[in-house]
Amino acid sequence: MGMAKRSIGDWLADVFHLRDIPFMGVPSYMFSIEYWLGGVASAALIWQALTGLLMLLYYQPSDAYNSTMAIIHSIPFGAILSSSHLYGAYVMILAVYIHGLHVYFKGAYKRPRQFQWVLGVLMFTMVMITSFVGYSMTGDVLGVDAVDVGKGILAGLHLSALTPIFFGNGTDLDLFTRLLGWHVILAALIALLFALHFYLAEQNGFMPDLKEAKYKAPALLDKSDQRIKPWWPRNFVFMLGIIAMTWGVILTIPSILAIPQVLDKIPILFSPFPGPSPTSPQASLVPAYPPWFFLFMYKMADMPFPLAVDVSMGGLIPVVVLLIVPFVDRSEDLHPLDRPFLTALFITGLTWLVELSIWGAGQPGIPVKPLWLLLVIVPPFVISFAGIYALHFVWRGVKQRIINKAVSNSKPLPLNNKLLTAMGALVTAMAVIIMLLSFTLNPVTQAPFIGLSWGSLMLLFAADVFIYFNYELR
Template sequence: MHMGNKRDLTDWFAELLHLKDVPFMGVPSYMFSIEYWLGGIAASALAWQVLTGLLLLFYYEPSNAYDSTMSILHNVSFGSIILSSHLYGAYIMIFAVYMHGLYVMLKGGYKKPRGFQWILGVLLFVLTLGVSFIGYSLTGDVLAADAVDVGRGLLTALGMQSLIPIAFGNGTELDLFSRLLAWHITIAAAIILLFLLHFYLAEENGLMPRLKDSGYKVPAMINKNSKDLPPWWPRNFIYMAALVLMIWGIIILIPSILALPSIYPSIPILFSPYPGPSPTSPQAAAVPAYPPWFFLFIYKMLDMPFGLKIDEVLSMIAPLIILLIIPALDRNEKLHPLDRPGILALALIGLIWLIELSVWSAIQPGVPVNPSWAALVMLPPLIIVITGIYATHRSWVRIRGNAFNGGKAGNNKSSSWILSKSTASIIGYVTAILAIIIIALSLILSPINDGPFIGVSWGAALLLLSASIFNYFYVNYV
């Protein structure tokens, strides 16, 4: 196909939907790198959650939560793919939000003019964890029953028993799962609305440029009126389309691989793509009271020897308050991480504690923590990080000027190997053809009995289509 025909096709599509009139901002070429699109990855996962969640609503019955969940798995066409990918879509979304928040924090993206944008991001993070907790509980399996019991216990420990009927109903199974479903949909709607506002602010403020381009000072902004800035359509759209297909492929592929008959029996229940046993079954007694993996650190904090109420404050309320007030705590104009040693230390300590507590909780779920063990695990990272950053900051202050001046030279490093445009075009066509063949072959499989195999096929096909679009992007826009 000739380049002119491709441009005619994109122009026709743009005119049909008035895409050239959309006031989205283009970005410099260096921003077509994964770290600048972590928010886009979270948004891609959110879109998948909405699509699969709406499909699950057609079959889920709050009056018979566990059996209707099992019916989706075993009796609904493509039900196992929809259900397992909905679970892992939440996992991918949470992981992307974690990474996006950490990246923004280290880069100083909470500083003006993005302070409110950061606050919205923190609220979106909390709502994402909340909606995932409720969705995890909707299956009605033994882990869901444990999660609901823990939720009731946490509210009781905080003296908020009056909220239990609002959150978990009046005690009957129908009221419990009807209430959980209502909360799940309500919070999901709130996430969508806040995301739209967050996206609007991100467009208005623009993605943060390279710190060296802003002189490592706020406000770090890209000039939207610059003639050197390429338009949003079609470059940004094509890159985002490839990214969406890549994330959707991963969301389908991972749980489908884990669900393969030869692999599924050896998968720990913590990462199982399917619900666990019914809480009334004999097998339930052998299942530890595990929370979802993204709550493991909180679960272990609740085992600390400070009393449940203090443990709750330290594990949930205090971190939330700290994250919300970071823009107020760090108001100087410097952006380099070593010029913000307090925030850098906070990010690194928080990350290390999160990993430590999560692993500890996975190994010893629900085991009370001895004070000496708490000190042995929590204090060394605190001391090492603070000492190390303090020493590094002192050295950085002495060499800062030379580092900044030296960093302006040698930005254009030639690559030792560059893929030719003709080779990229061939790869793009081959991957697209392979994706079509794989999807065609998957049609001979049973949509009920062969769900994992179809999921592996579809996931691989989406990744191939993503690769094809990325190659098209490379040929035409790099």
């Protein structure tokens, strides 16, 4: 009696000293996906670590293909485990691309965040390599082809001495033992770099709204800003929403693709399961595709150049360019149209990436004639540079007027209270029903539907969190 009513949240905060966590709070306008793209990539990284460690309990390098298929067919929930690990990697790669592009266009690689950018580029290349290794670990025909291509690339770069280090002494056992080892080592290194990246992000703070920063680096949040509220509980709960949303997508997509009626119609590039064994007759029907995120490199290898040139142009040079961006562009301009050369270069590179990837999927392994090459390479280059420089001059004309206009605190129109509450109630009711229904499903034979239920539960929880935020932030 007479005791003040304390919520569970307050109790948790007391017991675990959550209010003392030295993470930065943010102003309300930052509770938007735009400011949490790195969070999406991090959530995918956590999912990959969890599912990867679980698969470590079953994967056998001595019997790579069969043990992978056994995870899918004989382990309870194993099909969800392996397909969501694959799609977790896909989501992570997409999230990293989007995060990186967003950072570029906001100029967030500029001081004081140069080394956040450099770490990000390093993690990006490591994520690509880790995914490549993981993809090969299944030992299916695509994975084995990928390893052969990897060896060819090393040879093309005159780095054959590295082949035994990455791929072993030539025996299957050594190959898959090493792939497993490298996969785990690289994942651990990514986690290490992530910790550093996250630390710098916390210390440098979120990149504020560009208008507030007057489009000038260094763009910093004023820590005494009255709009900033503590990290606990707002950032924590929003983070849970972001994680649940990301995991929901990671579970939902491959589970839909794994439904038998759907699975038949899925191109092998996006299949949630490994392809045929390299020794099975069906293997000859499968084009020697790399994973989709390396299709561009596959098409580069069809170019009329030596392999070393293909690999340098497709991989090494772009990575080096990305690494030095913050040291080449040291201006204080944050608006992408104030940096027309780099912006045009990024758009050109991105267009080439998409073009080459689609081309690689459509015409795998067909040698490229020089004329085709020019037709594909030149137009995006010309259009991007001409277009961006034209926009650059338009922007310079109106820039001062836009900057001097007062920062309008425009918020998205809040939804009607009753509608919001009804949506929340509907979402929660669906969550409870789906949770109950999921218990009627068999973990081995009906795995795709359980995966779909779990994915939906996560998405529904995320929806409730975001509905709550829509109300809370008024």
